[in-house]
């Protein structure tokens with residue numbers, strides 16, 4: 001692949017920089033008054049409506065962004081991704097999470113090999129295994145059915161599956177399929193998370209799924225050894241083969257850990273951890289909980305957006321538009337953060353998942369060729385469901401810093417409630433806020449309006465809202481497994497678009513390594529100090545002081561204790 005020049009050295013970038021000045025005197029109040037403009041800023045696909053009319057952008061801005069996409073060879077980069085080119089150059093890997101949700105007869109190749117049959121071999125194995133567990137054909141060491149699942153994993157091996165599980169929990173069809181079953185996630189190496197996970201569960205009826213792409217992640221492996229102890233201390237070491245299975249790309253290490261390779265579910269190095277929810281990472285635990293057919297609908301929803309992303313022209317392409325507008329907000333308008341605000345409690349874990357997808361992908365300081373970036377890439381993502389967030393951090397968004405917001409609404413509630421005598425039903429009440437907040441941000445409230453309401457002079461500055469704060473709205477028809485898949489795929493591709501424009505590698509994550517290696521040094525020191533009473537060496541004054549305090553205050557901790565598990 002030819003090495004691309006920095007995008008900031010292209011004419012469309014310069015042009016957009018200059019264009020910011022054109023918009024300086026334009027308020028969103030004015031832009032929203034132009035119905036033709038607003039009409040042109042709405043896109044519909046497969047039941048989803050994107051309205052980006054509340055972006056601080058004109059039709060001209062969008063044209064200029066599309067020219068930027070051209071200068072960044074966006075179409076070609078999308079093409080390279082879908083065709084298995086090794087676009088993750090620092091790890092020499094292709095990026096093919098789209099293959100995970102392709103139909104059985106699709107052809108998607110990596111290194112000349114169609115990977116779709118391998119994907120479906122694993123999906124078929126998951127279907128078979130999950131049906132045996134769910135039906136009680138697969139039983140634990142004492143002959144009891146396994147009704148509860150603890151999935152151990154962290155980062156990409158946790159956040160995506162947790163988001164989808166949380167979203168499915170209240171879907172009527174999915175919840176029908178999981179009666180009497182529980183799915184829990186053990187992520188943090190904090191022993192409190194172990195305690196929370198095993199509380200109320202019995203090893204006899206629990207299946208543990210160890211999820212780790214590398215099967216070397218310190219937190220996951222310690223948690224896996226901890227739950228292996230929980231099972232074998234209750235049921236004997238032979239029980240492990242009946243109660244523990246694994247999802248990994250590293251099958252030799254799975255076997256070395258003591259999990260029967262027959263009970264290992266593979267994926268491949270062309271699936272990035274944070275893009276792995278559609279692999280066995282998500283599909284196995286979710287199928288155990290909800291049944292494979294529900295999860296298959298989730299994959300179909302993601303596939304629908306994949307096709308849209310691949311084949312729709314850029315100006316009508318939802319992930320492309322979202323990605324370009326984020327670049328506009330970050331790189332040109334200078335807004336470093338983005339709030340993800342789903343008006344659905346079922347999407348409670350969506351922002352934390354996208355936080356990893358986005359910040360681990362695009363939080364980079366150099367171009368894909370290693371050149372320091374003369375502009376900032378990535379953005380600070382955070383979010384909470386509405387209306388909860390309104391009573392928490394929205395104050396800052398309304399009157400403090402400008403933070404572009406994604407409002408995500410759902411037309412049909414998973415769990416409608418109607419109360420006799422109320423003027424609207426409960427979902428309408430929620431959605432009233434979804435519709436109102438974007439206008440409050442865009443229009444604000446002037447001192448003239450306040451004066452007409454007889455607001456006293458001294459309160460005028462406090463009650464004034466400057467407005468002109470950008471947002472966009474995404475309206476989903478419902479929140480079925482299919483829609484959840486669509487939403488996931490939209491955001492995954494949006495993040496890729498941003499990275500493609502910024503000219504970075506969105507698919508590596510070297511930035512997480514340094515902290516890990518320093519933790520190794522501390523771990524060795526803690527061991528040496530506890531077991532051999534060795535002095536603290538090789539750390540700066542600050543860390544030495546903190547470690548000394550910690551070790552002194554825990555001098556009663558036994559150096560070589562027997563296994564002790566939480567007892568709550």
Ligand SMILES: O=P(O)(O)OC[C@H]1O[C@H](O)[C@H](O)[C@@H](O)[C@@H]1O
Nearest residue numbers: 155156157212213214217273512
């Ligand atoms: O799936 P694993 O290999 O256990 O990795 C778990 C996570 O840890 C790493 O440090 C990365 O930051 C994540 O991208 C990854 O998802």
